[in-house]
Amino acid sequence: MLENNFGHKDSASQPASQPASQPGKILPVLNKVKGAYLTWYRFYQDIPKTHRHSLGQRIDTLFVEVIEAISAASFLSREEKHPYVRLAIKKADTLRVLLMILWETKSFDDKKYITLSVMLDEIGKMLGGWNGQLTKQNSPKK
Numbered sequence: 757m758l759e760n761n762f763g764h765k766d767s768a769s770q771p772a773s774q775p776a777s778q779p780g781k782i783l784p785v786l787n788k789v790k791g792a793y794l795t796w797y798r799f800y801q802d803i804p805k806t807h808r809h810s811l812g813q814r815i816d817t818l819f820v821e822v823i824e825a826i827s828a829a830s831f832l833s834r835e836e837k838h839p840y841v842r843l844a845i846k847k848a849d850t851l852r853v854l855l856m857i858l859w860e861t862k863s864f865d866d867k868k869y870i871t872l873s874v875m876l877d878e879i880g881k882m883l884g885g886w887n888g889q890l891t892k893q894n895s896p897k898k
Contacts, residue, residue: 789819789822797816799864822851826844849880855876
């Protein structure tokens with residue numbers, strides 16, 4: 757059976773009598789971002805309307821863009837990954853600032869803010885480590 761970069765088995769190569777497999781392993785950082793997004797999604801409906809359709813929508817979009825950048829990087833060669841990892845870092849940093857604004861305007865309570873901030877800090881460390889690794893690997897050899 758064929759496997760793609762996410763570890764999913766290609767269902768086209770399975771006999772018709774077997775059900776398609778459950779999604780396999782994904783990059784740990786992508787799994788963390790997915791978890792943070794699912795947490796955000798639960799909190800999103802509780803945001804006051806004044807921010808839900810403006811700042812809340814922008815935060816939602818940024819989460820999706822971080823997921824897209826990490827997903828794209830996972831399929832690229834080592835040399836091509838770096839811009840996508842840096843883009844994911846930039847968007848994750850923007851997420852932190854926008855969440856802080858929601859919290860400072862009392863549109864987000866302390867518990868929700870702390871929950872997502874801790875998750876984003878962990879994601880930031882993972883992306884920073886990946887970025888550092890790519891920088892070392894892509895630097896000219898002496």
